[in-house]
Amino acid sequence: MTTETQATAAASGAGATARFRENKKFAADASQERVATLAGRVIKAINETVLEERVSYDEYNAFKAWLIQVGEDGEWPLFLDVWVEHSVEEVANANRHGSKGTIEGPYYIPNAPTLRTPATLPMREDEPGTALLLQGQVRNTAGEPLLGALIELWHADDRGFYSQFAPGLPEWNLRGSIVADEQGKFQISTVQPAPYQIPTDGACGALISAAGWHAWRPAHLHVKVSAPGHQLITTQLYFPGDQHVDDDIASAVKPELILVPTERAGGNGREVTYDFILDPED
Numbered sequence: 372m373t374t375e376t377q378a379t380a381a382a383s384g385a386g387a388t389a390r391f392r393e394n395k396k397f398a399a400d401a402s403q404e405r406v407a408t409l410a411g412r413v414i415k416a417i418n419e420t421v422l423e424e425r426v427s428y429d430e431y432n433a434f435k436a437w438l439i440q441v442g443e444d445g446e447w448p449l450f451l452d453v454w455v456e457h458s459v460e461e462v463a464n465a466n467r468h469g470s471k472g473t474i475e476g477p478y479y480i481p482n483a484p485t486l487r488t489p490a491t492l493p494m495r496e497d498e499p500g501t502a503l504l505l506q507g508q509v510r511n512t513a514g515e516p517l518l519g520a521l522i523e524l525w526h527a528d529d530r531g532f533y534s535q536f537a538p539g540l541p542e543w544n545l546r547g548s549i550v551a552d553e554q555g556k557f558q559i560s561t562v563q564p565a566p567y568q569i570p571t572d573g574a575c576g577a578l579i580s581a582a583g584w585h586a587w588r589p590a591h592l593h594v595k596v597s598a599p600g601h602q603l604i605t606t607q608l609y610f611p612g613d614q615h616v617d618d619d620i621a622s623a624v625k626p627e628l629i630l631v632p633t634e635r636a637g638g639n640g641r642e643v644t645y646d647f648i649l650d651p652e653d
């Protein structure tokens with residue numbers, strides 16, 4: 372067994388919670404009216420569930436214990452990003468005309484090593500998995516190439532683990548910030564990620580098994596694409612034929628985000644072209 376397989380919900384959950392607290396800004400300026408509306412609706416939805424489903428004290432106490440456990444396992448980022456973030460993203464990007472966005476998930480880390488195209492993501496000497504070349508161009512909605520485009524790429528390894536959230540991986544493994552050329556073009560060598568399984572040994576895993584759900588996301592590449600004067604897009608790219616593309620626990624797959632890779636000549640892994648279109652800043 373490698374150390375990687377000893378990743379635990381407690382470890383990845385605690386890491387995700389710590390990262391969230393470091394990186395995110397909070398909407399502390401929400402009005403009293405807005406807070407009352409949102410909190411009131413959530414509380415009402417829970418009460419309606421209790422009344423309509425005739426929830427017992429045993430069930431209520433199981434719910435209470437589970438909520439406490441989600442916090443103790445540090446799994447609130449995981450829970451929210453799997454079951455809620457997709458709707459927030461839908462609202463946030465409703466007016467965009469460029470590339471489709473999707474959820475960020477809990478494992479983004481800013482300031483990954485900067486690399487110029489053509490680039491190879493930081494990886495171990497014996498990084499397992501099929502070689503994958505991702506190439507394309509960043510353009511605006513008028514079809515013009517975007518000078519100074521930056522592609523931040525991060526993804527799980529061939530076993531489904533993210534660096535900095537599972538033990539035994541180099542700090543920046545399979546994470547990089549790639550500077551595109553003057554034509555907005557980029558070429559990035561990496562390895563094909565494996566499908567990702569939500570940690571099964573914590574509170575979210577307990578819910579999934581108690582409900583008879585599955586814990587899988589299809590294999591995916593995470594990207595943030597930006598360029599001066601344009602709106603940053605956060606998205607993910609998926610692979611055709613993946614068992615969970617039609618059945619993602621995080622509801623984050625969109626048909627436009629499924630890649631069409633081809634086998635490279637000489638049995639040298641796969642390659643795929645995907646262009647990103649950015650909307651102008653408002």
Ligand code: DHB
Pocket residue numbers: 448449450452453474475476477478567569570588621
């Ligand atoms: C989660 C993990 C991911 O890798 C992802 O892309 C989305 C959600 C999660 O564990 O919540």
Ligand code: FE
Pocket residue numbers: 476478567591593
């Ligand atoms: Fe992910």
